[in-house]
Amino acid sequence: MFRKVTIVSIACIMSLTLVCGVPAYAKTASSIKQELAESQQNEKDAKAEYEAKKKAEEAIKSEIKTLEKRIKSTENELKSLEKDIAANDQKIEETEQEIVEMETTVRRQNDDLNARLRMMYESGEGSLIEVLLGSADLTDFLGGLDIVKKIHEYDMQVLDEMNIQLNKIEQKKAELVDMQQLLDTHKKAQIQKRESLAADKKKLAAAEAKAHQETVEAQEDLAAAQKESDALEAELKSYTSTQTWGGGKLGWPVIGRVTSEYGYRIRPNFGYRQLHSGIDIAASTGTPIRAAGDGVVYSAGWKGSYGNAVIIDHGSGIMTLYGHNSSFAVSSGQSVKRGQVIAYAGSTGNSTGPHCHFEVRVNGTPQNPRGWL
Ligand SMILES: [Zn+2]
Incomplete structure (x- = not known):
């Protein structure tokens, strides 16, 4: 026997069940109701999962932003350190120049003194020997010796002062070199910090990509989960x-x-x-x-x-x-x-x-x- 049946809703099936009392239908109707409820729950779960994935992805994004800020400030610190290092380098160069100049002056002064002493001993008139030998008496001799001594002392004093100056400059250079070492240590630490931040960023970027992929997949699954099945269900429901x-x-x-x-x-x-x-x-x-x-x-x-x-x-x-x-x-x-x-x-x-x-x-x-x- 062929009978035209149009079933439009579960309510119809349920009423049919009640009217006909076919056990297969009774079982089917309740299971349809249960499965529809499960399907709705499934959709809810999928939606919640998608929201959670999206939230996780956004959290990672905000972490990356914070990290990028830290990287930027580290790079700024590094830049200012490099400026300091360059300035210090310049100072060292200048000091080295000062040292060279001072050493030249000291050497010249020393040479002058030696030359003068040599002249005094060796040359003719007015030489130290002459002065001393030409002394009329002991007073003269001592007086002459005193003058020579004074000239010598003056030269020696100038030389001493120059040496003191030279020592000061050298000390300044040593301080600058120490400073340079300190700056270099800071720079190294800063570079290390930058590298570690960059590595963190790389890790976070990978996590973000993965989270994003999961969000996209969750979203796609949410949309497609029952699209095919639902479409078929809708199609078959309207079929007579x-x-x-x-x-x-x-x-x-x-x-x-x-x-x-x-x-x-x-x-x-x-x-x-x-x-x-x-x-x-x-x-x-x-x-x-x-x-x-x-x-x-x-x-x-x-x-x-x-x-x-x-x-x-x-x-x-x-x-x-x-x-x-x-x-x-x-x-x-x-x-x-x-x-x-x-x-x-x-x-x-x-x-x-x-x-x-x-x-x-x-x-x-x-x-x-x-x-x-
Ligand atoms: Zn299958």
Whole structure:
């Protein structure tokens, strides 16, 4: 018997349940309600996770700003240190010049003194010998000696003063060299500080990039989490079936290991749950995929992340979906019998390896296929 059924809301299913009292429906209705609640919770969780990721990213950004300020001030300190060092270098150069000049003067003074003494001893008239030998008496001699001594003392005094001056300049230079060492030590410390800040910044930049990536992914996941599934749900809800579900169990589309069950998965990187709307059955590429029950092919074609997907309408709002196929064996509108080959396994769409993603939907809402097999 074929009956035209249009199911627009869960309320309708629930009322149908009450009227018909079909156990399969009763179970389905309550599970739909529960799964919708779970789906809403999942969306909330995903949103909260996205907000948290965004906050974390902004915190890192503000840390980077603080660090950049510190780097700038360190660089300014370094610049002023370099100025001080250059000024000190200039002073050292000037002092060295002073030293050279003073040494030249001292040497000249010393040479002059020696030359004068030599002249006094060696030359003819007025020489020291002459002065002394020409002395009339001891008083004269001592007087002459005194004059020579005085000349010598004066020269020696000048020389001493010059040497004192030279010592002072040399001491000044030593102080400047000490200062230079101190400045160099400061500079080294400052450079080290700058390097460590730069390393911190690099680490933070990497953390920021990672946080940003996570935010973007969380945002994308939030948006895409159930987009495909929701879109399908909306599409199937508005679809008017021409079939009536005959009841009973569905058949396995392919015999293989179930690699992923239906239900909410914890996303390890994001910490929130995402609904896996079907079960994954491992099947090597080209393995025949069979209709789980009698029905009409609702669609056979590309369906986004599902890849090449076949959807079969079994009537009364019950539909099955077979995703990631490599190729099709049926086309839209075709009637199929339970166990009929409808497609061949593959890894098209959002898939990491060949398998059959098998879904059971009631009025568009995904159900756990385990309850139907
Ligand atoms: Zn799957």
